[in-house]
Amino acid sequence: QQPVQSPQAVILREGEDAVINCSSSKALYSVHWYRQKHGEAPVFLMILLKGGEQKGHEKISASFNEKKQQSSLYLTASQLSYSGTYFCGTEYFATGFQKLVFGTGTRLLVSP
Amino acid sequence: NAGVTQTPKFQVLKTGQSMTLQCAQDMNHEYMSWYRQDPGMGLRLIHYSVGAGITDQGEVPNGYNVSRSTTEDFPLRLLSAAPSQTSVYFCASRRTGLETQYFGPGTRLLVL
Numbered sequence: 001q002q003p004v005q006s007p008q009a010v011i012l013r014e015g016e017d018a019v020i021n022c023s024s025s026k027a028l029y030s031v032h033w034y035r036q037k038h039g040e041a042p043v044f045l046m047i048l049l050k051g052g053e054q055k056g057h058e059k060i061s062a063s064f065n066e067k068k069q070q071s072s073l074y075l076t077a078s079q080l081s082y083s084g085t086y087f088c089g090t091e092y093f094a095t096g097f098q099k100l101v102f103g104t105g106t107r108l109l110v111s112p
Numbered sequence: 113n114a115g116v117t118q119t120p121k122f123q124v125l126k127t128g129q130s131m132t133l134q135c136a137q138d139m140n141h142e143y144m145s146w147y148r149q150d151p152g153m154g155l156r157l158i159h160y161s162v163g164a165g166i167t168d169q170g171e172v173p174n175g176y177n178v179s180r181s182t183t184e185d186f187p188l189r190l191l192s193a194a195p196s197q198t199s200v201y202f203c204a205s206r207r208t209g210l211e212t213q214y215f216g217p218g219t220r221l222l223v224l
Binding site (some may be wrong): 001002005029030032040041042043044047048049054087089091094095097098099100101102104105 | 114129143147153154155156157160162168170171200202204207209210211212213214216220223
């Protein structure tokens with residue numbers, strides 16, 4: 001089941017902050033965040049593991065609420081290069097294997 | 113390392129034709145997955161594999177077959193193409209669960 005992302009789209013001016021939310025109905029083992037530029041493949045930003053470990057980007061942070069199965073991505077002091085579509089991926093066990101499914105994405109546009 | 117490679121980059125099929133989308137990785141990753149991306153639908157998991165000889169269905173498996181005979185390769189077969197399968201297909205791999213996933217460049221498929 002796909003996680004639910006909000007908002008669907010965000011428009012920012014350079015230097016402003018944004019928060020993208022992701023929630024799942026499944027018991028999660030990890031949350032992944034990716035950014036995709038138009039016409040390109042998604043690129044890894046960050047992974048948050050159950051238990052609190054984070055791996056990823058220097059200038060972008062995220063949180064993972066294991067009790068609520070929710071994650072948020074924090075984009076601070078946005079840059080033009082932050083524009084793109086952000087996807088959260090949620091990892092859970094199904095039929096004995098770890099399955100990684102993605103949300104419908106959040107479009108972010110940063111203008112000068 | 114070439115990472116995750118996909119062929120072809122673009123393909124046009126007629127309804128009813130069959131074809132195989134190729135995916136290969138040279139990172140010795142156990143986990144490999146196929147996603148399709150359609151406007152407004154995000155990335156949807158088609159099939160995935162957790163090792164050679166082990167595959168499982170994702171969210172939208174109907175109309176697609178997979179097999180995994182080697183660690184490196186994970187082909188996706190369309191048995192009888194339908195216009196609803198027009199999409200961009202991404203292959204992805206990761207070392208194990210709870211690890212960073214790397215995406216291939218994608219295959220654009222148009223079914224007429």
